[in-house]
Amino acid sequence: MSLDPSAAEFEYDRDTRVDKRDDGAFTATLTDGWTTFTTHPNGGYVLGTALNALGQTLSQPDPLVASAFFLRPAAPGPADIRTRTIREGRRTATGESVLEQGGKEIVRATATYGDLAPDPAARVLALEGPPRLPAPEDCPVLPEFDRPEGVSIAHRVDYRFPDRPRWLDGHKDGRPHNEFWMRFADGRQADTGSLAAMVDFAIPAVLEIGEFSTITVELTVHVRARPAPGWLACRVYTKHVAGGLHEEDMEIWDSSGTLVAQARQLAMLV
Template identity: 45%
Template sequence: MYDLDTTSHPRGDGVRDLTLTDRWNTPLGKPNGGYILAAMLRGLGEEIKGSDPLVAAITYLASPETGPAELRTSALRRGRRVQTGEAALWEGDRHIAQLVASFAGRDGGRTHELGTPPQLPAPDDCVDPRGQGLPDDGIFDRVDYRLAARPGWADGAPNGDPTVELWQRLAGGREIDLPALALLCDSYAPPVMELGELASMTVQLTVHLHRRPEPGWIATRLTTRHVVNGFHEEDCELWDEAGNLVAQSRQLAILL
């Protein structure tokens, strides 16, 4: 479903047709922001014929609905190493989201990694949270999750620590490409729920895409450290099973 649901079709002059489906809806009944980002990033990359996506920054301007949408793209700069473009998502006369993204080849270069991946039990030894606090439809039926333990908020007892570590993969084991990594940065319940908050909605999300992951599950670390005037940040790290950092993100979200 991922390939079908993130496909857009060129109309000409940088405009593409896209259908947002309810198969990636959140419990709020709206298409998930990570799903929207993946679809926009994939369409923009195809339109400007960029290399691999490197960084993507999206601002959500209006609440999306399922149904037909229009992606309006343009190239901003075609540098020797980095190509940059932008895309606007419209539903009728409603401007839903605005994306700026850069693309670049991965031809090696210096690498220094000072971080460490989450220390999780093997996925087969973890808990499947669907039906244990998480819904089993919408995006939660499109992504597989495994947690070391059942979250406190699922039992009505938030643990006070807005940090979550878990495994993720696309349902059915579909290979995870770079736009799918962007989706997985915003696919799970927000860790701020461990503070007793019921829900939040992303305002702005920036994703750094470091490398294509090795096949398998993605170890994920989500953290929130600051809640200010009804807004909070959420940081995400994604690591493949080989211990490589494959993506990271920061978003600003509003409490509902």
């Protein structure tokens, strides 16, 4: 069950809800509210659901690092989640979470949790800053992102781009690098658990070079800080494509200009 009764008011919490069974495993229902233009539920949403169960299994509050292998596309419908504690240490706890549908593994995540409560005494080095974006209210709402048919995640997540992505107009010679704002559409604020999902909410950068069909093999996310409320500034980019594979990097910065999550995935062109 959800630990915070009020949380169920928000779409993300309702749709990633997990219920613990008597045997210790969890059940969940993946909804059709987070589909991308692959028509499948977004991988980050599926990972967030798997981590929701793991977070209830481990003693530490915040995911520090999670690695997820995407074994098969998810489908809206019931899912079973098995979690297991690998090691509980003093500062960190590590466990795994396997989400299955129809008896087949969809996502296998391993994660280390810890405590990201702010520590004013801790050293801070920040050699790069957030994307320099116009204020969100000065970025137009693109008609293609205004509650489109089919791509249901764009009903759950607000995106604001300072410049119209060139792939929307059929260009295939762009630079696979986009900077944009993002937030949950229903006013839910990001937290460390949802950041681990949101790092997969970007439109793939390789669309800018005409690659429209890419599937994630593995995604690793580092959650670096508890986010301040408000819009999230994001940077997504790909630098290397070779042999049918590419990496995609994603950074999320909060409204105070702090890096709160960074992720890299290896994806395959299909």
